[in-house]
Amino acid sequence: MKALFGSLSFRLALTYVALFAGSLLAVAGTFYLIAIRLPLQEARAEVEREAKTLQNIYIVDGRAALLTRLKARAKVHRQRKPFHAFISPEGLTVSANLRSWPRQPVEGWLRLEADDYLEGDEVDYEPLTLDHRFDDGARLLVGRDIEDISEVEEVLQSGSLAGLAVALVVGLLGGGLMSRAIGRRIETVSSTARQVMAGDLSQRVPTHGSGDDFDRLAETLNLMLARIEEAVEAVRRVSDSVAHELRTPLTRLRADLEDMVKATPEEREARLSAAIEEAARLDRIFEAVLRIARIEAGRHATSFIPVDLTTLLDDAIDYYRPAAEERGIAMSGSLESGLTLVADADLLFQATANLIDNAIKYLPAGGIINLTAAKSANMVVIELADDGPGIPAEHRARVTERFYRVPTTEDVAGIGLGLSFVAAVAALHCSTIHFEDAAPGLRVRWALPIA
Amino acid sequence: MQILLIEDDPRVADHVARGLREAGHIVDLVRGGREGLLRAAAEQFDAVVLDRMLPEVDGLKILQTIRATGDTTPVLILSALGDVDERIKGLRAGGDDYLPKPFALSELIARIEVLGRRGPAITETTQLTTADLHVDLLGRTVTRAGRRIDITAREFRILEYLMRNAGRVVTRSMLLQHVWDYAFDPQTNIIDQHVSRLRQKIDRDFPTQLIETVRGTGYVIRDRP
Numbered sequence: 244m245k246a247l248f249g250s251l252s253f254r255l256a257l258t259y260v261a262l263f264a265g266s267l268l269a270v271a272g273t274f275y276l277i278a279i280r281l282p283l284q285e286a287r288a289e290v291e292r293e294a295k296t297l298q299n300i301y302i303v304d305g306r307a308a309l310l311t312r313l314k315a316r317a318k319v320h321r322q323r324k325p326f327h328a329f330i331s332p333e334g335l336t337v338s339a340n341l342r343s344w345p346r347q348p349v350e351g352w353l354r355l356e357a358d359d360y361l362e363g364d365e366v367d368y369e370p371l372t373l374d375h376r377f378d379d380g381a382r383l384l385v386g387r388d389i390e391d392i393s394e395v396e397e398v399l400q401s402g403s404l405a406g407l408a409v410a411l412v413v414g415l416l417g418g419g420l421m422s423r424a425i426g427r428r429i430e431t432v433s434s435t436a437r438q439v440m441a442g443d444l445s446q447r448v449p450t451h452g453s454g455d456d457f458d459r460l461a462e463t464l465n466l467m468l469a470r471i472e473e474a475v476e477a478v479r480r481v482s483d484s485v486a487h488e489l490r491t492p493l494t495r496l497r498a499d500l501e502d503m504v505k506a507t508p509e510e511r512e513a514r515l516s517a518a519i520e521e522a523a524r525l526d527r528i529f530e531a532v533l534r535i536a537r538i539e540a541g542r543h544a545t546s547f548i549p550v551d552l553t554t555l556l557d558d559a560i561d562y563y564r565p566a567a568e569e570r571g572i573a574m575s576g577s578l579e580s581g582l583t584l585v586a587d588a589d590l591l592f593q594a595t596a597n598l599i600d601n602a603i604k605y606l607p608a609g610g611i612i613n614l615t616a617a618k619s620a621n622m623v624v625i626e627l628a629d630d631g632p633g634i635p636a637e638h639r640a641r642v643t644e645r646f647y648r649v650p651t652t653e654d655v656a657g658i659g660l661g662l663s664f665v666a667a668v669a670a671l672h673c674s675t676i677h678f679e680d681a682a683p684g685l686r687v688r689w690a691l692p693i694a
Numbered sequence: 695m696q697i698l699l700i701e702d703d704p705r706v707a708d709h710v711a712r713g714l715r716e717a718g719h720i721v722d723l724v725r726g727g728r729e730g731l732l733r734a735a736a737e738q739f740d741a742v743v744l745d746r747m748l749p750e751v752d753g754l755k756i757l758q759t760i761r762a763t764g765d766t767t768p769v770l771i772l773s774a775l776g777d778v779d780e781r782i783k784g785l786r787a788g789g790d791d792y793l794p795k796p797f798a799l800s801e802l803i804a805r806i807e808v809l810g811r812r813g814p815a816i817t818e819t820t821q822l823t824t825a826d827l828h829v830d831l832l833g834r835t836v837t838r839a840g841r842r843i844d845i846t847a848r849e850f851r852i853l854e855y856l857m858r859n860a861g862r863v864v865t866r867s868m869l870l871q872h873v874w875d876y877a878f879d880p881q882t883n884i885i886d887q888h889v890s891r892l893r894q895k896i897d898r899d900f901p902t903q904l905i906e907t908v909r910g911t912g913y914v915i916r917d918r919p
Contacts, residue, residue: 526796546779555876561848562874565887592876 252425256418263410271403278395286323286371286389287352293325294373294385301377306337309383313338324388326357326370332380341370344384348376354393355386369393428457432464444472484646485532488658489525496521524658531660535645538590538667550591552582552623556616559595563603571608574599579617584693586672594668597661598627598687604655606631622690630684639678695740695810696720700730700756701772702748706795710743713799714806727751734760739767741810743802746773746784754787761788768809772797781877800911804863822857825917827896827904829857838900848873849892856905856915865912889913 293316301309309329316325317340328339342357357368372386431449438446447468448461499518503511560576567574602612606629616625634642638649643666646659669676674691697719701707704725711721722739724730727748734742734756742760746753757769771789773780781792791805822829826839834850836843845853851873856864866885871877893905906914 522796523798558874558876562884562888565891566884569887589877 250422250426252422253418256414256421259418260410260414263414264407267403267406267410271399271406274399275396279392279399282392283371283389286387286392289323290371290373290385290387293387294375294383297327297383297385298375298377301381301383306331306381310338324368324370326355326368326372326384326386326388328382328384330382332377339384341372341384341386344372344374348374348382350374353384353386354389357388425457432457432461435464439468444468444475481532481645485528488528488646492521492525492528496525528658528660531658531664532645535660535664535667538664538671541671546587546589547585548588549583550586550588552584552586552591552616552625553578553580555588555592556595556614556625559592559599560614562596563599567603567612570603570606572603572606572610572612574603574612574614576614578615582616582618582623584623584691586691587668590668590671594665595625595627597665601661602627602629602631602685604657605629605652618693619690621693623693625689625691626686627689628681628684628686630681633680633683633685634678636680642678643676695807696738697722697806697810698730698734698737698739698742699723700725700727700734700742700748700753701745702726703745709799710802713803714743717803717807719806727753727756731756731759734767735763735765741806742767742769743806744769744771744789746771746775746780754784757784757787757789770802770806770809772802798911800863800908801865801867804865804912805868807862808859808864808868819858822854822860824857824860824904824915825902826900827857829853836896838896843895845892845895848888849895852888852892853896853915856913859915861914861916863908863912863914868912 297309297312297316300312313327313329317327319325326341328341328344329337330339331337340357341355344355345353353372353374355370355372357370359366359368367390368388369390370386371389372384375383375385377383428451435446435448447465450458450461450465452458496518499514499521503514503518506514556576556578560574564574599612599614602610606612610629610631612627612629614625614627616623618624634649638647641647642649643662645663647663648657648659666676669689669691672691674689676690677688679686679688697714699707699711699714699721701710701723702725707723707725711723714721722733722737724733727750730744730748731751744753744757748756753771753773757771760767760769768790769788770791770793771784772793772795773784774795781794784792790809793802793805820830820832822831828837829835829850830837831854836845836850836853852869855869855872869885869889889905893903897903897905902918904915904917906916908914
């Protein structure tokens with residue numbers, strides 16, 4: 244019971260019942276004023292006026308005049324049927340069309356019963372009557388029928404009561420049902436949430452199919468759960484691959500060190516430098532993973548300053564020119580002058596360096612690399628195109644994953660983090676990077692917003 | 695040089711101390727932050743190697759305290775925090791150089807030797823000379839044995855840095871830091887290619903080779919007697 248009263252939907256239903264009852268009473272009140280109170284006042288005023296007139300006639304003109312007047316009055320049927328009773332000082336009913344009245348005179352208003360039979364049918368009358376006793380002991384009751392008003396009054400009374408009762412019953416019953424229905428829907432959400440908390444991230448909130456508010460809430464929650472599951476899955480994949488990628492050099496390092504124990508002095512030298520190289524490689528992987536994680540966490544966003552992109556890209560080309568020439572690769576750049584944007588210069592340089600480095604690594608001798616940068620609307624578009632083997636379509640989407648390497652390129656040195664770094668830097672700069680088929684070769688298209 | 699080494703990890707400390715001693719320096723090894731602070735304030739060293747994370751006191755606190763007394767002894771900070779932000783924090787606290795862990799011992803020695811003789815290198819020079827090689831920093835010209843040699847702007851900066859540190863080993867990452875103005879992960883073989891092009895222009899047509907490669911470490915330019 245306490246749970247029922249505590250539930251929001253039940254409290255809402257109760258509020259609703261109260262509001263409904265309130266408005267019902269307001270309507271009834273207005274109706275009472277218009278259909279009962281005002282006509283009743285009119286009737287009273289009329290009866291009072293008539294009574295006064297008739298009393299005066301009796302006092303001034305005597306009994307005969309009164310009786311004549313009463314007779315005449317009884318015949319006239321206007322809106323409300325007139326009633327009267329005149330009792331002489333001796334106690335005799337001299338003239339009356341009222342059926343009954345109190346033995347003793349009554350102060351104030353009387354509502355009497357005056358049922359009549361008209362051609363076999365009973366007709367109800369309820370005269371509103373004023374009772375007056377003259378100084379000589381005579382008594383005069385004057386009234387007018389207000390049965391119509393009484394009927395309306397009765398209907399209003401019973402109607403309001405019935406309305407209130409129905410509202411209460413329907414409201415309580417409806418509220419109870421509603422709170423149960425809503426409670427069940429909420430319970431499905433919370434039971435899903437509990438399962439998710441218990442570690443089953445694949446759980447989803449079931450939808451009703453009606454597209455109502457709860458379905459919309461469930462859809463939003465499910466989208467959120469999907470995002471979280473994806474993120475957790477990505478973290479798990481990363482930690483799995485980090486563990487794997489770090490274990491390999493660690494194993495080699497350990498093997499080198501173990502072999503050293505029983506190696507000949509000449510062998511020992513080679514093993515030693517292999518071990519140092521392996522340690523350095525471990526450090527590089529570790530540092531690269533940490534850097535990507537830091538960039539993804541957005542911790543670099545504070546070092547954004549206006550950067551001269553033209554110079555930066557020119558420096559990158561300049562940095563790689565000897566390496567390209569050594570491998571017989573022609574590198575050219577066509578950079579629009581005066582390109583500036585707000586960015587992290589170090590990260591942008593490193594990302595560009597990674598892209599050029601990749602191109603040089605994967606291109607055969609005689610290859611061509613072309614770096615262009617130009618302003619387009621509110622973007623700066625950097626394009627790096629080569630005529631090398633490119634990235635097969637089925638691998639293009641995955642090359643930015645950590646440690647992912649196109650299977651056919653395993654003989655090229657690398658740890659598979661270069662493009663992950665580029666993707667992280669692109670995301671930090673709210674920009675998009677696309678790997679496209681330059682037929683033949685690869686075209687990397689990086690569109691950076693200027694502001 | 696007399697070097698104060700403040701490092702709490704005993705294996706790293708012994709390794710570094712031994713390396714520096716083998717390179718011909720006198721090393722005072724201190725394990726704790728407080729003691730390090732006292733020694734640095736009381737004695738005159740040519741350079742200080744300071745671990746960023748020490749058990750009692752934060753290495754940067756020590757550095758700030760030393761600097762607050764007006765001491766300008768060159769300080770190299772060692773740190774497992776390799777982040778760019780951390781590097782900037784360290785340099786801002788008064789560090790002269792910052793080396794993330796893990797590091798190659800040769801890198802540390804090269805850097806500390808360059809730091810230790812920084813004094814005279816800072817004074818304005820317009821001419822640099824090593825043997826018969828002359829560099830005019832104002833006219834930006836290079837001549838060897840009276841013959842004019844054309845090099846690119848980048849090669850000029852590499853040569854200038856080598857010659858300012860003539861006789862001292864300059865590592866690849868030091869070159870990256872001073873010749874390219876971006877802080878980034880060095881593709882070390884690429885630096886080698888830049889140096890080898892410079893060397894071709896400087897040394898190829900002459901009997902004595904001025905630029906030497908120090909295996910596994912970097913380069914040095916020196917006048918051979």
